[in-house]
Amino acid sequence: QLEVIMDRRLMQDDNRGLGQGVQDNKITANIFRLLLERRHGTDVNEEKSSVSFPSLLSHITSAFINHPVIPMTTYADSGVPEMLNTFSPLMSSMPCDMHIVNLRTIQSK
Structure with a gap:
């Protein structure tokens, strides 16, 4: 059994964006996800x-939860220029513990 209790009541501003104390509790929908993993080969020092x-x-x-992937696809017969298909800014694939924060094209003015 797991019980989650969430409550936030403040008399003054906590400098987290509201600009005032929070005294009116509102019921909000929350979705929690638990990731359970087995421990294999634990080290004595780590224990x-x-x-x-x-x-x-x-x-x-x-x-994936905090930054969901937004796929942007085109139709197969839309005539995508060949230049876009061969663009590869990295020498190797990105490490799996990194993610792109922002990617935009540079346009001339």
């Missing part, structure tokens, strides 16, 4: 440590 690090799977899952 004694109070801090552990997220796995690669948890990094990827977090990236």
Whole structure:
């Protein structure tokens, strides 16, 4: 059983965007996702440590939840120029623990 209690009541501004204290609790819909992983080959030193690090799977899952992929497709017969099909700005593929924040084209004025 897992119980999540969320409450935020402040008498003054917490400098997080509202500009005032929060005293009117509103019911909001929340979606929680749990990622359960088995621990394989745990190290004795790691077992004694109070801090552990997220796995690669948890990094990827977090990236997909916080920054969902927005596919932008074209029709097959739309006549996409060949130049767009061969553009490759990187020498190798991006590491899986990185994601693109913003990608836009440069246009002349």
